[in-house]
Amino acid sequence: MNLRTLLCAIFLALPWSAIAQDTFTVSTIERKPFSFKTETGWAGFSIDLLAEVGARMGWEYNYVEHDTFVSLLDSVRGLQADMAAANISITSAREMDMDFSQPIFDAGLIVLTPIGGGANIFSILFSRDLLLWVGGAILLLLGAGALISRFEGRRDHVEDHDYDDGKIGSVGEGIWWAVNVVTQAGFEISSPKTRSGRLLAFSLILTGLFAVSAFVAQITASLTVSELSSQVDGYNDLHGKRVGTTGGSTSAQFLDEVRIAYIGYPTLKEMFGALEAGELDAVVHDAPILAYYAAHDGNGRFELAGRIFKPEKYGIAMIAGHRAKEELNQTILQLREEGTYEQLVVKWFGADY
The missing domain is CATH 3.40.190.10 (Periplasmic binding protein-like II)
Structure with a gap:
């Protein structure tokens, strides 16, 4: 056997992947920590996994970025890319028009809040219902202040504000009197002397007690409902x-x-x-x-x-019937068996995931 014949025999005996390097087009998308761009190129769990496969199979990849998941998958369906790598869930609907690798990650859906x-105390205090309560209370105090100053204004004004003998001589004093009645049930400016003034004071005390209690109850109820509805x-x-x-x-x-x-x-x-x-x-x-x-x-x-x-499982999406599917799956299983896969999980998600 001459040298030429020997070289031909060696060439035919070697697997194609050992002497020729395949280059695959891979669609991807920004999905931290599975795939994302860095200053030196693409990185992430899925990208690292493909890199480990490529190192063993002699594969290279041309990554093509997509803005949406729909276009990412459509690129595989439309034969524009050999594979798609990110956080791609394996579903029966997707399996109908593309192939998937062995599952590369166990995941699922969750809620982020x-x-x-x-409840926000400021949003509660400035809510429409409480503002209506406050507006009603202000109108009540203004009205009561105007009425008490009219009822009590018929008596001679006492300049030194003798609270036993003095009178409420202005609307301002009347409003201050009404505030004291509603909040403290006391008469710090003057006790009404007229029958109409005393009747007004009695009505204001009852109304004030109800208004203050209802106001506090409204705030408490709003805070409770908001807290429960926000959970x-x-x-x-x-x-x-x-x-x-x-x-x-x-x-x-x-x-x-x-x-x-x-x-x-x-x-x-x-x-x-x-x-x-x-x-x-x-x-x-x-x-x-x-x-x-x-x-x-x-x-x-x-x-x-x-x-x-x-619960979901992620995989590498591939063109249906792609020639590299079996080699990809075998290599992924090899990475799991030798511990390289576990090292990638720890690198990107921590030892407790």
Whole structure:
């Protein structure tokens, strides 16, 4: 056997992947901590996982960014990309027109709410109902002050304000008298001497007691109702609240199924921006995404509410029947067996996830 024949035999015996490097187009999107841009390129759990696969298979990737999840998946359906990597949930509907790798992450949906999103004393005090109460009380005091000054003004005015013999000689003194009656049930300026004045004082005492008690009860009830209505312990508490998620996502599909009204945002950035601006009471999305946001970009202003619901599994989406699917799955299993997969989980989510 000459040298040429020997080299040909070696060439034919080697696997194609060992002598030729495949380059795949991978669609992705900003989804911290699974995929996001850095100064040196794309990073994240899913990106690192593909890098580990590529290192073993001799693959390279051309990453193409998408603004929405819908366009991300459509790029695979339309054969514009070999794969899509981010936090992509494996669903039966998606499996109909694309393939998925082995599950790469166990997740689910969860609710994120502002910390301390309960009752706000200032919003309660300046509510419409309480402002009506305050307005009514002011009119009552003005009216009572005007009437008492008219009833008692017929008596000679005593300049030194002898409270036993003095009179209420002006509307201002009458209003001050009415305030004392309502708040303290006392007559610090003068005790009414006329029959009409005393009848007015008696009526004002009864009305004042009722008004003050009702005012306090209204504040207490408003605070209690607001506190109860603001508590969110899961998605069942989201009815009637301002809820946000991303359009075309599995979280949007779930909210449709349970008939919870929501606002669908094209991107996570817009959804989180609305939450930070106080335009939303809660958001529903993938638990790892919201947990990472609450711990990092949320600056301690938000918290996860309740437990994970609707468990999901993430995978790498691929063109249906793609030739690299089997090799991708085998390598992912290899990464799990050798412990590399666990190292990536600890790197991005911590040892307790």
